[in-house]
Amino acid sequence: MSLLVPASEEDAVAIVKDAVARHQPLAIEGGGTRAGLGRPMQTAATLSTRNLNGIVFYEPAEMVIRAKAGTPVAEIEAALAEKGQVLPFEPMDHRSVLGAEGEPTIGAVAACNISGPRRIRNGAARDSLIGVRFINGKGEIINSGGRVMKNVTGLDLVKLQCGAYGTLGVLTEVTFKVIPATESSGALVIDGLDDEKAVAAMSAALGSPFEVSGAAHVPGERPRTFLRIEHFAPSVNYRLGELEKLLKPFGPMSRLGHDETGAIWRDIRDAKAFAASDNQALWRISIAPSRAPSLMRKIAQQASVARYMFDWGGGLIWLAVPSQKDAGAQMIRAALAGTGGYATLVRAPDDIRNAVDVFQPQADALMKISRGIKASIDPKGIFNPGRMYAGN
């Protein structure tokens, strides 16, 4: 297994052209911290973008940043923090859940559409990614999007790349819209709600005018429901007060200050409660929030569910199950049938991720389109073959 680390975009093009000529598939990675996501691949070589790094430009007054794909997320966040700005979608760091080391890169955030708790308010990575530059399967440099927030010029290949897990080319540069960091934050904690009541409380909060930017529920012996407000300091205080009035029927609640809110949301963002060290398989379920409680009831009836947690007001479920057989794939997806939700296997040993569909299988018509798109960008099947779906 050889590791190819091009020092420039031209070098990366040469590597791709050589791989195409030799029909030699490449695994594409940035810092490698998310190598465990998706289906395991058998490629003889890996192309890492880690040396294509550096911020190309950052214009705080335009709220836009462009960086080479291998730039560490930490470097981006530090540069933004210096000017009082942040990535709008609060990307999670997968190192804890995947037990990985190394530096997460901004290219991977784009390639894997990595978002966090603030997704409910500010959209996903795909909503803030406004431009990409990538090498396609012919070794051509393709730009799509740009540096402006409103752009409908030509087909939006930016969106296609976001969440394609490197199967549609090698990203070399990404451009994100950014936003001002809020001055302050605070949270409400409601104790003792069951799943139904917790989702109802979160739904009421998210349907209020107070712009709740985080809504999570941790079930268990001492269930706790967390609601976050991020705003100017007086507004945080005012809005938490209004939320308390609105949610009074759900029982007593307490407040968290700015620092505590930040710490708790870092744990929620990174799913710290589901660290790799627990040796369980980990699922990430996306579903309309109101259907989350009944889904979990159904799953609990059929499996010894170790633990789960709701984020996104119930729209995102982290679910840990025993790492045996198919890691519950068949049962979980059967329970999801008809709910409009879907499940992604985030963590499991290679043999399980080889045997089951890591990503939710799609309808035949959509699979056909996806294969067509893959072939239109990567005709020789060079990039991350099989990472998302077998044979694609």
Added chain:
Amino acid sequence: MSLIPFPDPDPAIMARREDIIAGLAAILPADCLVTSEDERRAFETDALTAYRRMPLAVALPRSTEEVASVLKFCSTQGVKVVPRGAGTSLAGGAIPQEDAVVVAVTKLNRILDVDYANRTARVEAGVTNLAISDAVMPDGFFYAPDPSSQLACTIAGNIGMNSGGAHCLKYGVTTNNVLGVKMVLMDGDIVEIGGDALDAPGYDLLGLIVGSEGQLGIVTEATVRILRLAEGARPVLFGFSSSESAGACVAAIIGAGIVPVAMEFMDKPAIAICEAFAKAGYPLDVEAMLIIEVEGSESEMEAQLARIIEIAQKHDVQVVKESRSAMETALIWKGRKSAFGATGRVADYICMDGTVPTGQLSYVLKKTGEIVESYGLRVANVFHAGDGNMHPLILYNVNDPAEQAKAEAAGMDILKLCVDVGGCLTGEHGVGIEKRDLMRHQFSEEELGQQMRVRAVFDRAWLLNPAKVFPLDGRVAA
């Protein structure tokens, strides 16, 4: 006099017109098929009225299944199809061609489901933009994208062009507010993409479809996000002695960590035109005006406005005028949103839609004035200052072919300038036919080729809206 070329109609299709109409008549009832010349005329153009082509026929299907039957028939017969919403495209996105059947989704106009718990609404694609907000407003919710044509334009058209509006600085454009679609492919297959969960598995096909200008399929249903209205909203007018001061003020507001809901710019000619129409109390003796809207509780709005006014005062603001009532707020927005219609009362115009990095706004405004003046024409500027999406309205006389040519040439020069300073040809109106032949100014042949190969996955024979977006020569099938 047509300056933008259309492909020649396919004589083989034109010769089979009667057979094709008979085939469509077997699928659709008589009141869903428009064939007479008089009635077809209503569909021969859109809001780019300088161009028109009489379509072969117009189909007005009532269901996804009828759309599927029509597309399947057209696909089998090799007949081109031009999808249409309300026909409000400023870029000619819905202009037909003589050998094509127009498929309009206007009869698909039901709101199917509103789900407040999950904050989504499922609608048929011919529903108008404003109808969604109207339906949920009594319960305190709204649909965020608000293009100026929102009274008439359909969600299908909004999805086609990834429409924005004045408030997308805070709430995003169509692609950020749509969760799923039901769509008919050119071969008649019906697909469902996304749904009511956030993020869908597989490639982001929804993201590809939004903004694809009706080239990949015909959307018949959409699931959109609805949001809770803010406690209050208040626009404030700021008058400046120069466009440069207004531009610098916008940058300073964002630099201070404040992102208002909207920051709309008008220059002196635009202020005069809109004020004459809406009588909104716009200041007439300033060179540039910003409408800045803030949201929140009464005290939150006061606090934010105080900070914004403080910043404006450092940028030589001449006039500050707060809305003091719901009526005044409505008038202020009426003036802005009727900018295009009000301009149409004083002259014919073409509306450009380039986006530029906001740091380039002052420069591009100045150059725009010079370019239009060099053609001996006048320009009024209204645009979304927060996101750099410019809308110069170039005034001309549509009955004077030489003036039309000059107006279009000036428009093209302005769009090239937008690209040259790091922006793009179109922010929210789409490429359509209008900017089709400028695509090579923004994209390389490799980039256009890549986009076209992706397009061909959905429509190998190039039957769907085929004369739009991509230059007519050098097309790539697969």
